[in-house]
Amino acid sequence: SQALLQEDDDEAKATGYHADAAQVDKAKFPKYAVGQTCANCGLYAPDGDKPSGGCALFYGKDVLAQGWCNAWEKKA
Template structure:
């Protein structure tokens, strides 16, 4: 393999690794984010205002929501409602839907 080709392949591999790392390093969703406020998001579901959100039931957390894009054991993961941000696995918002 010539030097130019080798350099190209190493550059592509390094770039791919950097992009993968950037995807995992998404910012955590701030409860004060306008979209989070609109959906009643809290990072700790035990702090949900049950009077304001009567749909909430104990045990509902992001990790058991149909929208959560992580694994059940993950501390945080993606959610299509909060693009580019990570929600807390133990969090909750009013869009919570039972995983089916």
């Protein structure tokens, strides 16, 4: 595992990353739909049963499985 992406990191701010998907403001992020999390995003790379894993978007940083960002996409 790698360092966790923090919400106030520049790249996190740029993509609207939230450590807790439940905290996403739908008015600010209209793409967000309830139920979307990193865990079910196509860019997420789970790390066993750990609560965080890799994201293809954030090289060298882990994201929380319960997180979300504006680049969320449906798993293929």
